[in-house]
Amino acid sequence: MEAPENESFRDSIGTIDEEGKRAWVYPKKPSGKYYDKRKIVSYILLAFLFAAPFIKINGNQFLMFNVLERRFNIFGFPFWPQDFHLFVISMIIGVVFITLFTVGFGRIFCGWICPQTIFMEMVFRRIEYWIDGDRNKQRKLDRQKWDAEKIRKRLLKWFIFLVISFLIANIFLAYLIGSDKLLKYITDGPTEHMGTLFPLIIFTAVFYFVFAWFREQVCIIACPYGRLQGVLLDTKSIVVAYDYKRGEGENGRKKFRKNEDREALGHGDCIDCLQCVHVCPTGIDIRNGTQLECVNCTACIDECDHIMESINLPKGLIRYASEHEIETKEKFKLTARMKGYIAVLVILIGVLIGMLLIRNDVEARVLRLPGQLYEHKEGDIISNVFTYKLVNKTVHEIDSVHFKLRKFNGEIKVVSNTNNIVIPKEGLSEGTLFIEIDKKELTGDKNKLMIEVYSGNELIETTTVNFLGPRSYN
Numbered sequence: 100m101e102a103p104e105n106e107s108f109r110d111s112i113g114t115i116d117e118e119g120k121r122a123w124v125y126p127k128k129p130s131g132k133y134y135d136k137r138k139i140v141s142y143i144l145l146a147f148l149f150a151a152p153f154i155k156i157n158g159n160q161f162l163m164f165n166v167l168e169r170r171f172n173i174f175g176f177p178f179w180p181q182d183f184h185l186f187v188i189s190m191i192i193g194v195v196f197i198t199l200f201t202v203g204f205g206r207i208f209c210g211w212i213c214p215q216t217i218f219m220e221m222v223f224r225r226i227e228y229w230i231d232g233d234r235n236k237q238r239k240l241d242r243q244k245w246d247a248e249k250i251r252k253r254l255l256k257w258f259i260f261l262v263i264s265f266l267i268a269n270i271f272l273a274y275l276i277g278s279d280k281l282l283k284y285i286t287d288g289p290t291e292h293m294g295t296l297f298p299l300i301i302f303t304a305v306f307y308f309v310f311a312w313f314r315e316q317v318c319i320i321a322c323p324y325g326r327l328q329g330v331l332l333d334t335k336s337i338v339v340a341y342d343y344k345r346g347e348g349e350n351g352r353k354k355f356r357k358n359e360d361r362e363a364l365g366h367g368d369c370i371d372c373l374q375c376v377h378v379c380p381t382g383i384d385i386r387n388g389t390q391l392e393c394v395n396c397t398a399c400i401d402e403c404d405h406i407m408e409s410i411n412l413p414k415g416l417i418r419y420a421s422e423h424e425i426e427t428k429e430k431f432k433l434t435a436r437m438k439g440y441i442a443v444l445v446i447l448i449g450v451l452i453g454m455l456l457i458r459n460d461v462e463a464r465v466l467r468l469p470g471q472l473y474e475h476k477e478g479d480i481i482s483n484v485f486t487y488k489l490v491n492k493t494v495h496e497i498d499s500v501h502f503k504l505r506k507f508n509g510e511i512k513v514v515s516n517t518n519n520i521v522i523p524k525e526g527l528s529e530g531t532l533f534i535e536i537d538k539k540e541l542t543g544d545k546n547k548l549m550i551e552v553y554s555g556n557e558l559i560e561t562t563t564v565n566f567l568g569p570r571s572y573n
Contacts, residue, residue: 112320114315124314125238126378126379129402131404133400145222155175159172163274179490185451192444195443201324201336203437205328209395210339218267219314222310226259226263231256264303264307267303272295272298319381325391328389328391332389337420340385340422341369341375341416344426350365350366350367352370355410368413370410374402374403374405374406381394403417459492460491463552465487465488465550467567468484468485468531482534485564487529487530489560490527491522491525491526491527492525496522497521500522501553502553504548505549507546507548509535509540510535512532534566536566545567550562
């Protein structure tokens, strides 16, 4: 893209003035077809965000990220510490998918799906428009003295922001500790769970700070994903772009004059109305090209289309397009880099599906008791002592658990006060067992045994152990 004559905008971010102070952004209230579509997508995602912790599949919370206990539920699949490799692969798939999407479609994730953008633009700003008014009224109110009207509007807005921040903090907590625990804490009362109340207050304060003051700075300064644009985007990435060839023409931009033949005068279709700048939630001028601050929210597309329509010029001066398309008029095609990302993504998804299919609901670990070798009993019986740990990943109790040896003729004796081993739901059962095998069955000092774990007559898991015996000498 041809560089603008003055590129001073690249020397600092769009929300900092020449003195280095915060330049508060007062975006005009957006409207148009893209904004209407974004509202639908946003409210569907908001409903999902608030409902997901309370949806259960086979008794498992639909989404949960319990970092402290290292328990995660993704789409109803529980991931325990023993399944951490599956969780890591899932996260890698998410990163590769977002990377692929960014290479192909720029920062569209930020404008349409990111929770920060959805809450900021579709919840908090809409409340602000309702209380303070549109762009000009907000600017006037900020300059206004602290009279009764300003105090009333500020207190009402801040109170609503605080209530919503508290609600978001509770939902956030439901993802971390589980919705059942959250509901129990609520019914028990805050004084019964002070250890949870203080983090909840901190989360509320953080969300309030972000949406009431920090705002677009999250996307510009704090979010690492925005910084990846520089290495992920190329000239063939689809972004919210200004068609500079059409907009600038031969003699540049010029204000609109009725009945003027702009084409004959060599002026572009851009009438320099600045409406695309006024509506931008990060305060940039999209006509300067792709910038760090742009979150691809499409507000400038809607505003520009409205202006073009009102002066009888074709819409699409600002649109979803790549720099390559604007320059050459060629339509979007998959690049070699995108095909590479797609191949990696397909392989990773295949690996994850395969691992999920072979994953058991019960995991058994049988380990040799530290420091113990073998015991030689009467009748040439060799005995080894082991500890076992059975993890139940389901929400149902598993009872009548017992062990059997595969291929070897031997006996497994569990050290227990009861004959019935029970694995509690989402819990574990552990203890000690002896394996006794006739010396004739052994082939040396180290023998690999396959242990089968049954619940009643149903085989639920298998595991292997090394069984020690006397060393044979030929």
